Amino acid sequence: MVHPGPAPADPLPPHPPRIGVFVCRCGGNISDVVDVERVAAEAARMPGVVLAAAYPFVCSDPGQALIEEKIRGLALERVVVAACSPTLHQTTFRRTIDRAGLNQYLFEHVNVREQVSWVVEDEEAATRKASRLVRAAAARAAHLVPLDKRRIPIQPSALVIGGGVAGLVAARDLARRGMKVTLVENRPFLGGRMAQLHTLFPTGDNARDLLAALIQETVREPRVRILTGAHVIGTEGVVGDFRTRLRLEPRGVDEHLTYPGNAIAACPEETINEFDFALSRRKAIYHAYPGCYPPMPAIDWRSCTRCGKCLAAVGGKGIDLKSEPREIELHTGVIVLATGYDPYEPLYGEYGYGIFPQVLTLQQLIRLLDPEGPSGGHLAGNGKGPGRVAFIHCVGARQVDGVNVPGPDGKVKEYCARTCCTGALHAALELKARYPEARITSFYQDIRTYGRFHEEYYERAAEKGVLFVKYDPKHPPRVERDSRDQSPLVVRAKDMLTGGLELEAPADLVVLATGVVPHDISELISMYRCAVGYDSFLLEVHPKLRPVELAVSGVFLAGCCQGPMDITEACAAASAAASKAAAMIAQGRVEMDPFVSRVDESLCTGCQTCLTVCPYEAVTRDQARRVSRVSEALCTGCGTCVASCPSNAIQQFGFTDAQVISEVDTLLAPEPAPEPVPA
């Protein structure tokens, strides 16, 4: 609890508390401009001030030792330090007075450096301003009450949302640190986008082999629980005890199903196979991909007609067509978001996509090159393969406002998708290896093979004869039907490296190296109140110093929900998120400032204005007593409810009306008369 007792009302203690004022010279930073001795002398005349003096460096070890000594020796009950900005040393001095046995919130920090000595030129004016601020702090200090940091215990458990490679790595790492982990995936199978790849740059590993190994590592951890077909539908609570409601879609199949192949063969319903980016069709009861996990098939309820033919084909066991979704609630200490990305889906007609069957996305090409893919790894039925191939880079990435068509959010995708350059070159090399006769032209803005061992793909592609044409993003390439009928299509572009010469490349196949957009998690964003960047990806607290934490305490970021990443980076981010989450859990509790609001029930009229202004839904209505109540755990201490209350029934600890008004009063009080000059 922040403070026992009622809402922080005013009353000053009957005797003014004993206040010590320490004015820092900051080695001349302050004292060169401000007459610190005069500031201390004027502060000494404030009620309750028993000590006011200037010291060279209050933040130094001797300076802090002095504060401790004076607190003990003079029985100080409040401490005021006038020094640099509180952003620098407020915490330092709170710890100091805590060591001396005084409650750390009986402390006032006055900023006489950044906001006085460094900005005011005139020494007299600076001294008077410093004096006003110090005296105001002394007046405010008299109104302070002891407060305790809020300590919220953390359950040693984590919810990982997203069962792709980042979510799997985060879940595995957390489990290996002893946390109970629940991994939820809203599709029926784990693996995410990585499962749709074939071989990976820069190692050449098979994507699904790597993934299968990772899935085995993760699911064999005894503390990991996997929920597939699970949708987050609600959340309550805060760090330490997030209560998440999940809707579990039934799989429709259980372990008693002995011959899943028979059931799939018997199913009469077919639908587009999203796993192959609509290049193939699948049944309503299906496996997402060979070797998928969980190994049981799942029923796609949107296409299933519940005809029962699958059930008949397997002897009536192992399939339940009547199962209904159910809801569960999970309690976890922390949350890791690993919701991933979607490949950019080109608009109809963008570079001929959807109009010409010869225009594919890079993702579709990768599916076609996959021996386990829809065409068994063959691009053309005659075995000769494509004659001429044009790759177009930066489709749905690095777009130009006014040139490209904005998305539904009204913005063009200006950011680089980072993975498609190397991915496209990797696919081009794969094509060259399979079909050495293929002639490949690559239309690019810039080749950004930025990662370790990625540049080699560019060099190898050039060695193998891939032609590179640098196009102007303001005049992107055009894909048209070839009027001379030499090949189905022709790509025309201005080549920037020959001064804008118009080039044309006949093409049997056009591959669009499409960008990366965040997976649609708008519901999660509003549930967790996540910050979102201009590019619509989730925004970390600080890109350099706190790269995997969300501003919402206890929520961490793993992988492509934060921005385009390759698998290497996504795994690194996931491991980092797991480490940060585990470090938070290892503390056993989170500490938060006690500046929460509290309602004085005797003044509350029950108008509920405060309920409408709280950004955190921390204010609730006590129906029985017809008053508002602030949850200390949810309150973040902004004080907005305080300012909105028409009855002045709400006060914020640390920023009560009395405290703020005492500051106003003293700042505006007549300034002290000059000290009489000693005779």
Place this chain on the structure above:
Amino acid sequence: MAEAMPHAALTKDAPVAAAWEPRIVAFLCYWCSYTGADAAGTARLKYPPNVDVIRVMCSGRIDPELVTAALAKGADGVMVCGCHIGDCHYIAGNHKTMARMPLVARALAQLGIAPGRFVHEWVSAAEGDKFAALVDRVTRQVRRLGPLDWPRRMRERGVPGGRGLSPWSEP
């Protein structure tokens, strides 16, 4: 006589001392504007010493009564600064500030207080230069307006303790 106090009479009653300096109170949110004021200091920008800063956690905490209290207690001007819309550390505390402050300005205008005495601006943590320029501008405009001297006016109108709100007109 006190009922209608024309400006000329007012200045005659209370001649402005040559040494008069405007007193301005600024309420700043901690996360953006206060840090922006620190940024001005770190950059060693110089601005007038007339603005005294009071720190709150969020501009949403700035009760209109704090503004009127400062004026009623002798401030010649009041500044309110918070994070730009979209930057609020508390998601949307500044949305409430955005809604409230125009009402405060209107209420003060109805009380006859010159509009230049109350300034509401967004200052981000990086906008030290904006903060310094703002202090400079507000100090100059309040200096031009002269002393508000609300406590004395209230005393003269028989309001005990100089408190309370009574309309009169400032040019």
